[in-house]
Amino acid sequence: MKKILFVIGSLQAGGAERVATNLCSYWAEHADLDVTLVTSNVADSDFYKLSDKVKRLSIDFSFNNSSILSVVKEQFSRFFKIHSVLKQQAPDIIVLSTTEISIRFLFNLIFSRKKIIVCEHNNYYALSSTFKRLCRTVLYKKASHVFVLTERDRVTYLEKKIVADNKIVVMPNPLGIECESPNIDKQENLLLAVGRLCEQKSFDRLIEAMSDINPNFILKILGDGPDKQALQKKIDDLSLGSRVELVGKVKDISKYYQSATLLLMTSKFEGLPMVINEANNFGVPVISFDCPTGPAEMIENNSNGLLVKNGDIIGFSDTVNNLISKPEALASMRNVSIKMSKEYSISVITSKWLKFFDIEQS
Incomplete structure (x- = not known):
């Protein structure tokens, strides 16, 4: 051995x-x-x-x-x-x-x-x-x-x-976690983000984007880190306290994936973010900035998610709003996401x- x-x-x-x-x-x-x-x-x-x-x-x-x-x-x-x-x-x-x-x-x-x-x-x-x-x-x-x-x-x-x-x-x-029975009939208007609260993940850009995203949707950010206080201040300054929540560290992330409509990523740079494949495995498409490196290698536009020009916050909000307004396209992407995640x-x-x-x- x-x-x-x-x-x-x-x-x-x-x-x-x-x-x-x-x-x-x-x-x-x-x-x-x-x-x-x-x-x-x-x-x-x-x-x-x-x-x-x-x-x-x-x-x-x-x-x-x-x-x-x-x-x-x-x-x-x-x-x-x-x-x-x-x-x-x-x-x-x-x-x-x-x-x-x-x-x-x-x-x-x-x-x-x-x-x-x-x-x-x-x-x-x-x-x-x-x-x-x-x-x-x-x-x-x-x-x-x-x-x-x-x-x-x-x-x-x-x-x-x-x-x-x-x-x-x-x-x-x-995959960090694998889902045997994805919930593809999402009923909650939940947008999800996952990662350490630090400069690399740039959640400040995501919080800013939420100002122009359909107000019927809420955002939960899972993770902890040094930027927590600054991010909470940004949430408060933009009067988004009722729509954006910093959840903190979560051991059982599966219940959030099962309920989420989309996973959102606004990182400045990445390696090969596991959260994309994990979300896909639960039938959750991903909208991400096309940052170096990772998202472009993992996301096929209109298949398991969508890529947005890095740093284009208005374009990011528009992309989210456009997709959540098209339930048939969203349902199709959920099914493709599950299939594509199997290779991981x-x-x-x-x-x-x-x-x-x-x-x-x-």
Whole structure:
């Protein structure tokens, strides 16, 4: 039985963290794999629950370093903690998920001959630090494969000469949750948005758009983050308190998908947003800004959703209003959405992963 060590910063609420939880759990349940998931955060902070068949470890990095000396000491400590985990676990395959933790582990794996898969969850340009970009350029060459989410990113990594053509792979995320019985007869006038309340997701643009969207519809935004106070102020300033709600973190998102008419996205940039496929799986079409990267790769206009020029808030409102005024077109898109989402089921995506592990799915 092959041993897989899956590394990610934490299992706190987030898309990459949900992917890690679902993949590791599914691999342990349905494939001939001994799976261990390790994070740099303590397990007490976990938002998602792993299968009992997955071993759970924490390196327990310290994030409270007030002086330069303590920061330097912590960096050395982290190096030796990672070394200890790698030595004790002795995995056959190492999966590194998200950029920062990948870079940190790759420093320890420079001379390793093990199979290493780096799994990116955002587009190439989302990493702003010049130093981290340099580390990525140098260290990713050590990986056996680098998984990216879109063809656009694959081309960018090749153009930047990060890795060779035979090492870069487009690997989409699986559905975070799957719906066996979608409710295609939506009765509630509910518009839904999902994501961290931060600058990237740009929910301020969505709130502004709501001012010109059919007043019979309400918007619920699921998620938490640093922009919560500013977004609530914008809601209040636009007198949208009765129509826009910041719901917060939600563990059971399925009940919202089952009731939603549309999923709305106004992000400035993305990787390959899972919420598009998840919403589609529940029969919910998606209207999104055509931001880099992800929406254009996942949305076929008038099939499972609609794309709007990035930043065109008036055009976004008009697109929403036009679609919700055409029940027959909306019903057709619901059915197509469900069919298109099937290619992202966890069983389909797992079969693609297992080819790189050189094993077959049971």
